[in-house]
Amino acid sequence: MGEVVNVVVAFAVIVFIFRWLTTNNESPSERSAADTLGFRPKTVSQDMIDTISNMFPDIPPDNIRYDLLRTGSVELSSNKILERGFLDPPPPAYFTLYPRDTNAEQAGTRPAPAVAASSTAVKSKQTLIDRYNLQERVVASGPIISEADIGGKAVWEASSEKREASLKERKAQMILAARQRMLAQQQKTAP
Structure with missing residues (x-):
C-alpha cells in the first residue's frame, strides 16, 4: 500500500514538473490571443x-x-x-x-x-456644372443672377413633379450664382 502511494505521488510530481517546464518555455509572442486579450476573440473581417x-x-x-x-x-x-x-x-x-x-x-x-478611394477620385473630377448638366446655361452666360433671385422661398407646388422641377431650378440658380461669385473673386485677385 505504501508503494502505491509513493508511485502516485511521484507520478503527480512528474506531471507537475512537465507542465511547469512546458508553460514557462513559451515566449510572450507565442501566447494565444485569448490569453493576451482576456477573452476568446471572434472572427472579424x-x-x-x-x-x-x-x-x-x-x-x-x-x-x-x-x-x-x-x-x-x-x-x-x-x-x-x-x-x-x-x-x-x-x-x-x-x-x-x-x-x-x-x-x-x-x-x-x-x-x-x-x-x-476610387469613387471619391471620380467624384472630385466632376464639377457641379457637369453633375447638374448646366453647360448650356454657363455657355449662354446671359444676365447676371441677382442675389435676391438665388435660392429664396419656394412656392409649394400642387404636384410632386412641379416641386421637383422647382427644386432643380433653385439648385441650378445657386450653382450658377456661386460660379459667378467665384469668377468675380478671381478677377479681383488677378492683375
Missing part, C-alpha cells in the same frame, strides 16, 4: 470594420476592431455606438496582436477601402 467605419467615420478603427473581436457582430457594435456615442479603446495588450499602421498615423488619416 475587413468588411465588418469598413461597414462600421463608413457609418461612424469618427470612431477609430482600432476601437472598432477591438469591439468586433469581443462581440463578433456589426449590429451589436453599431447599437453600442448609437447608445453610448463611442466605443471603448483597446487595452495595450491589443496592440501586441494588432500593431498600429504607422504610415496612416503619420499621414493623419486612416486607410480607406480601395473602392471608396
Whole structure:
C-alpha cells in the first residue's frame, strides 16, 4: 500500500514538473490571443470594420476592431455606438496582436477601402456644372443672377413633379450664382 502511494505521488510530481517546464518555455509572442486579450476573440473581417467605419467615420478603427473581436457582430457594435456615442479603446495588450499602421498615423488619416478611394477620385473630377448638366446655361452666360433671385422661398407646388422641377431650378440658380461669385473673386485677385 505504501508503494502505491509513493508511485502516485511521484507520478503527480512528474506531471507537475512537465507542465511547469512546458508553460514557462513559451515566449510572450507565442501566447494565444485569448490569453493576451482576456477573452476568446471572434472572427472579424475587413468588411465588418469598413461597414462600421463608413457609418461612424469618427470612431477609430482600432476601437472598432477591438469591439468586433469581443462581440463578433456589426449590429451589436453599431447599437453600442448609437447608445453610448463611442466605443471603448483597446487595452495595450491589443496592440501586441494588432500593431498600429504607422504610415496612416503619420499621414493623419486612416486607410480607406480601395473602392471608396476610387469613387471619391471620380467624384472630385466632376464639377457641379457637369453633375447638374448646366453647360448650356454657363455657355449662354446671359444676365447676371441677382442675389435676391438665388435660392429664396419656394412656392409649394400642387404636384410632386412641379416641386421637383422647382427644386432643380433653385439648385441650378445657386450653382450658377456661386460660379459667378467665384469668377468675380478671381478677377479681383488677378492683375
